[in-house]
Amino acid sequence: MTDPNTTLSSLDLEAHDKTYLDANELVINMGPQHPATHGVLRVILRLDGEKVLGLECVIGYLHRGVEKIGEHRTYTMFNPYVDRMDYVAAVSNGLGYCETVEKLLNVEAPPRAQHVRVILTELNRIASHQLWLGTHALDIGAITPLFYTFRDREEILKIYEKYCGARLTTHAFRIGGLQYETYTGFEKEVKNFLTFFRPKIDEYEELLTTNRIWVERTKNVGIISAADCIAFGVTGPVLRASGVKWDLRKAQPYANYKNFDFDIPIGENGDTYDRYLVRMAEMRQSVRIIEQAVDALPEGPIMAKVPKVMKPPAGEVYHSIEAPKGELGYFIVSDGSTQPYRVRVRPPSFVNLQALDVMCRGQLVADVIAVIGTLDIVLGEVDR
């Protein structure tokens, strides 16, 4: 209780200010069950009014111990598990894993398998970016793009379903190549999709690129400099939007990407709007790559000679690919037995999420939602 005899002049106003005005910091909790955190991400926000002073991410709600599971499965048995990490880009996960084990075994997938791998992985990049665009726009308040992107993503999922029977966690590749030959009419259907999809990108852009609300909500929001990106280890479209022309498909080509002609789109300001533009341009580049790969699809075997029981010689290998979210790396230690001694997954989302703090400082609470969306994280991959 305040002493009723206290008068305003008897109060130590300076101390009062310190306690009641400067301490106007508010700590609020966002998530883990929150529609805009793209899964179970918990963010503890420190706010001054609506301004973000800092934040801390609490992760691990989706931790399933994938790396430990890997130590208890054979190389072949672990293959489907990797699809469950970044479940919107399962094909990319599989490509990274298969290529890493192939490196350990010292085998290389035959050219036809490599081509089909590129086609499916690039389709997956488009599908992943479509899901990102739909949900990101939804978070910011544009509902329509979600319906557009999901409608068009369906066409990619149909191709997957026809190819391997699964739509999302596809398990499309095998160590050494592919299990399935492409179905009759595969090339034609992929090409039909490209013809169908090209004008759709324009459609998305028409909805957003010059939309005033979109531009005001994304321009100069969540800026991160190129130097910060590199210091934080941020990769993928986020790094490129900050102006660094770095893409593993070009820098250290894997699969047979060196045979295809494509550009690396980059941004200038490293803000949410630039990241949007970069991803839109990447979809166009993916279309270019797929087109070339389908046209040049060679005949031939789809599996290299790999033993039924895989026992890679003892050794360790780190191999990484450019997943839709950034550098996805696998570090596998073999002790010469049928099971990996250690599987380490270097997930792009986990490392990129670290930068959320610096990207949100000084922004408004509503912008945190935009920045989480623009980072394009998948919590299944963050937590593994």
Place this chain on the structure above:
Amino acid sequence: MIAKLKGNYGSGLEALTYAGQNYMVVDRSLIPEILQVLRNEEEFDYCVDITAVHYPTREKQFDVIWVLYSHPRNERIRVKTQILDGATLPSSVPIWTGANWLEREVFDMFGIKFDGHPDMKRILLPDGWKGHPLRKDYGILQQDNEWVQINLGIESGQ
């Protein structure tokens, strides 16, 4: 680069190649200096990953591995060192900001502590978790049974 480093550090550093990938095995005592040199003089500006491997039968039980990449050189290198169970390593957060969460994960999964880390606590597992699951001697079934006994009051869930 390797020749230069070898000249400077002699027997504490061994440069190897496996499957076309370069890595070096470095003595624990040289780690702070080597990482610093790689970052500042050899331009390895991007710390890709930090991880560990547990070998329970060895005297020095843990391998700790830094995967580094250099944007200017377009080159990768892995630095590996062996440490005793319970030994600590210097944190590389002052060198690469992004090492923060990676080191926390190594601590969470292996129990290896990094000195000078700004916030050395678990990251993926809950704070009250017992043990470090990626150690080879971690009992998965035992932990399951314990949880079932305490929370469900029955002998075993298996």
